Amino acid sequence: MVHELDDFFEVVTQDADLASGSAKSYPIVVCKTVNGLVDYVKARRNVDSCRIKIGIDGGQGSLKICLNVEESSDERNVINDSGVRRSLILALAPNVSENYCNVSKIWNLLKLQTLEAFVTGDLKIINILAGVMANSSTYPCAYCTSSKSDLGEKKGLLRTIRSIRRNADLWTRNGGIRKNAKKFLNCAHDPLLEGEEEDTILCKCPPPVLHIFLGIINRIFNAVAKDYQMESEAWASAANATRHSQFGFAGRHCRNLLDKRNILARGPADKYFKLLDSLQRVVDSCFGVALLSYYTKPSRHSVMVGSTQDYLRHQNFTF
Numbered sequence: 001m002v003h004e005l006d007d008f009f010e011v012v013t014q015d016a017d018l019a020s021g022s023a024k025s026y027p028i029v030v031c032k033t034v035n036g037l038v039d040y041v042k043a044r045r046n047v048d049s050c051r052i053k054i055g056i057d058g059g060q061g062s063l064k065i066c067l068n069v070e071e072s073s074d075e076r077n078v079i080n081d082s083g084v085r086r087s088l089i090l091a092l093a094p095n096v097s098e099n100y101c102n103v104s105k106i107w108n109l110l111k112l113q114t115l116e117a118f119v120t121g122d123l124k125i126i127n128i129l130a131g132v133m134a135n136s137s138t139y140p141c142a143y144c145t146s147s148k149s150d151l152g153e154k155k156g157l158l159r160t161i162r163s164i165r166r167n168a169d170l171w172t173r174n175g176g177i178r179k180n181a182k183k184f185l186n187c188a189h190d191p192l193l194e195g196e197e198e199d200t201i202l203c204k205c206p207p208p209v210l211h212i213f214l215g216i217i218n219r220i221f222n223a224v225a226k227d228y229q230m231e232s233e234a235w236a237s238a239a240n241a242t243r244h245s246q247f248g249f250a251g252r253h254c255r256n257l258l259d260k261r262n263i264l265a266r267g268p269a270d271k272y273f274k275l276l277d278s279l280q281r282v283v284d285s286c287f288g289v290a291l292l293s294y295y296t297k298p299s300r301h302s303v304m305v306g307s308t309q310d311y312l313r314h315q316n317f318t319f
């Protein structure tokens with residue numbers, strides 16, 4: 001076993017709310033110097049310019065914070081460097097529940113405020129990092145101020161670090177009463193995402209495209225399976241995709257399903273082929289790592305907007 005990174009880590013005891021609902025001191029493994037670890041990884045991989053990604057995952061009752069150092073000069077390497085096999089764990093807190101209080105303590109221990117990084121996580125974690133209340137709130141979106149009843153219909157204003165900080169402060173000064181939180185757009189805490197006051201959450205914390213992609217493909221597959229069982233079986237077989245009874249299709253299988261959408265074309269499930277085709281264009285346009293030229297060239301941009309509108313219109317299918 002290789003121990004070359006041992007000196008970067010230590011075990012500390014931290015007060016935490018546990019997944020069981022009780023609170024007590026708990027040992028947590030943390031990285032002592034994230035900046036030092038980043039420098040070490042860059043030197044070992046002989047990388048100069050790089051993109052730092054912090055991933056945070058609160059699944060299965062544990063909190064885990066990971067680091068990926070992606071070489072920014074080579075797009076092919078980004079794929080390798082962003083993979084789970086190149087992730088380094090910065091903190092691991094077993095049985096600790098996913099809430100603002102616990103996440104902020106570990107965030108501060110790691111001094112992640114001093115690191116210029118993209119942060120990724122699922123929608124629940126992104127709300128925690130943004131200081132916005134849960135996804136079931138009246139204003140549930142960490143990115144904008146659209147209300148629950150307007151989601152998907154009306155766009156809200158983009159939330160900034162300043163707007164959340166100010167609303168959370170006002171809510172606290174008005175007594176911090178939960179049922180009044182909606183008057184303050186459900187802002188409850190200072191965002192943990194550091195940056196300029198005017199930075200939007202959207203820029204600091206890109207939307208979790210993998211989770212979104214998995215959700216969409218699984219929903220489309222369920223819709224096909226409900227009405228066209230034979231076609232859905234042929235599609236899954238062509239994609240060599242197997243469904244987990246609880247979690248549905250995993251990422252690789254979802255990508256294969258999208259690749260093999262042709263199997264549905266010109267048959268009874270043709271409308272789903274068209275829907276998947278539109279989705280493919282949305283994925284090509286805006287699910288990538290880099291900001292594509294689509295955003296700067298008006299003609300290409302309109303292709304992307306057209307595809308998105310096309311996809312959204314198709315979404316009127318009842319799933």
Ligand SMILES: [Zn+2]
Binds near residue numbers: 146
């Ligand atoms: Zn939003």
